[in-house]
Amino acid sequence: MIQTTFPEFLAAIVTLFLAGVFALWVLSEMVRRNSSKHAARHRVSCGLCGTHFEDTSTAELVECPRCGRLNERVSDWHDLMER
Numbered sequence: 001m002i003q004t005t006f007p008e009f010l011a012a013i014v015t016l017f018l019a020g021v022f023a024l025w026v027l028s029e030m031v032r033r034n035s036s037k038h039a040a041r042h043r044v045s046c047g048l049c050g051t052h053f054e055d056t057s058t059a060e061l062v063e064c065p066r067c068g069r070l071n072e073r074v075s076d077w078h079d080l081m082e083r
């Protein structure tokens, strides 16, 4: 059995709690980024008329439902927002 004082025990409990909170925060952030990237894969923005629409196909070129222009799928939604 490990001999410890009450303040050391409390410090260990608080440290474990904070480590758990940090681990949960890191995991939730990873899940959030992954789901955001997955959803962004289906979003397309037309380079001609600026219409934003979703396309769930796997085609490289996606036809705009408004003007009919063929648009390249953007792999990262953040790249699109910076244009």
Ligand SMILES: [Zn+2]
Pocket (backbone or CB within 6 Å): 046, 047, 048, 049, 050, 051, 064, 065, 066, 067, 068, 069
């Ligand atoms: Zn268009």
